[in-house]
Amino acid sequence: MPVLFHAWARPSDVPRWGHEAKRWMRDSYLRTAHIMGPIQEIPNPEARVTLAAGVLDSGGDAVVRLSGAQHPESVRAATALRARARRWMEASGARRVWTQPVGSALSAGQHQAGTARMGADPATSVTDPFGRVHGHPGLWITDASLHVTNGGVNPVLTILVLAYRCAGELARAGR
Secondary structure (H helix, E strand, O other), X not given: OHHHHHHHHOOOOOOOOOHHHHHHHHHXXXXXXXXXXXXXXXXXXXXXXXXXXXXXXXXXXEEEEEEOEOOXXXXXXXXXHHHHHHHHHHHOOOOOOOOOOOOOEOOOOOOOOOOOOEOOOOOOOOEOOOOEEOOOOOOEOOOHHHOOOOOOOOOHHHHHHHXXXXXXXXXXXXX
């Protein structure tokens, strides 16, 4: 989509607004390749999602606040992937190659997964195979936390099926 292309693929020497930005979009949108790939982010115990004190959205619900940073090895992996992508582009004969900096800030723009592994053994997992937290029969997790890794493709359908599976078990347990 053009708006994402403008945000993700624009070189740092092209202004964000104005005639030069429009010219670049017109000339480059159909002539630019963008390589982007996921890394397996390492959990960082300092990263947190909390409620922002006293901040409500337009519907009156509490707003979340992200704090902390990505694990240094996640940043290192992303940097290595960026360098590899650059080499691929140069080897392909690209006339101009540029990259965006790898940041360490937390982002809510990915499909988060992990931190609540499913399994039968409480010593090696957080929940049973249906998302019920070990030792807490009334506490269930039915989101992407159970999906230990996203792999290399969009995990939305896997997460949806997993949520349906857990919800079915939750409904059966409530009978």
